[in-house]
Amino acid sequence: MKRLGWQAYLGIALVALSGVLYLLHYGLFRDAHHIFIYLVGDLAFVPLEVLLVTLIIHRLLTDRERRTMLYKLNMVIGTFFREMGTDLLAHVVELDANCEGIGRDLRVQKEWPDQAFREAAARLRHHEPRLDIHRGDAERLRAFLHEKRPFLVGMLQNPNLLEHEAFSDLLWAVFHLDDELSHRRRLEDLPESDCRHLAGDVERVHGRLVDQWLGYMKHLKGDYPYLFSLALRTNPFDPEARPEVA
Numbered sequence: 001m002k003r004l005g006w007q008a009y010l011g012i013a014l015v016a017l018s019g020v021l022y023l024l025h026y027g028l029f030r031d032a033h034h035i036f037i038y039l040v041g042d043l044a045f046v047p048l049e050v051l052l053v054t055l056i057i058h059r060l061l062t063d064r065e066r067r068t069m070l071y072k073l074n075m076v077i078g079t080f081f082r083e084m085g086t087d088l089l090a091h092v093v094e095l096d097a098n099c100e101g102i103g104r105d106l107r108v109q110k111e112w113p114d115q116a117f118r119e120a121a122a123r124l125r126h127h128e129p130r131l132d133i134h135r136g137d138a139e140r141l142r143a144f145l146h147e148k149r150p151f152l153v154g155m156l157q158n159p160n161l162l163e164h165e166a167f168s169d170l171l172w173a174v175f176h177l178d179d180e181l182s183h184r185r186r187l188e189d190l191p192e193s194d195c196r197h198l199a200g201d202v203e204r205v206h207g208r209l210v211d212q213w214l215g216y217m218k219h220l221k222g223d224y225p226y227l228f229s230l231a232l233r234t235n236p237f238d239p240e241a242r243p244e245v246a
Contacts, residue, residue, distance in 0.1 A: 072160045076160055076161065077164075078219075081213065081231075084152075086213075088145075088148075088209065089209055091136065092202060092206050092209060093206075094135065095131050095132060095141075095206075096206065102127040102129075105123045106120060106214065107235060107237055108221075108231075108235060121211070124214065138187040156171055156175075
């Protein structure tokens with residue numbers, strides 16, 4: 001037989017205490033009419049209390065908590081891209097033989113409305129990258145990931161990331177790519193089957209990274225225009241982007 005939890009015992013105790021107090025009231029004053037007037041009045045207020053507390057106040061508190069959580073998550077994601085995400089994106093894009101098509105769609109402009117970001121995200125979902133581990137500098141990518149490993153470990157220790165499954169998946173994909181590259185002594189003379197395997201690992205990072213980057217750019221445009229300006233001038237999809245202000 002399943003035992004009752006402490007909440008059930010607490011509820012039973014509170015109901016019993018209420019009954020005892022009503023009996024005490026009746027024993028002292030012998031006024032059942034008065035007791036039932038207040039009992040019915042209190043019961044009539046219960047639906048209104050549920051409406052106020054559960055539906056309205058709880059909703060307001062939940063929305064406020066969600067906004068606070070999103071603010072913290074955006075800070076974490078922003079730190080990731082400023083520390084390594086944008087550079088990693090440049091490395092990954094370099095390995096994509098089909099980057100020209102999607103690259104044109106991801107040349108974010110200062111005047112883009114929200115609809116433009118949604119359209120770019122939709123086109124991104126239909127993009128089919130052709131990753132080639134030898135197309136770029138795989139050794140430089142391996143050294144870059146090895147250098148940033150302590151930073152990635154610190155990111156995974158942030159409890160706020162538990163609320164953002166997509167970004168957590170990105171970090172694990174980056175960790176896995178780092179592990180795969182670091183376990184190979186040489187990247188120049190790998191068999192074709194291993195090159196395809198590594199290309200699959202890069203593709204896993206590619207899709208998640210570009211998606212998070214696009215959302216990050218939209219966030220900067222709405223909340224931090226001065227950071228958005230620098231992000232535009234360092235866009236890895238724009239060959240004409242320069243950090244210097246023209």
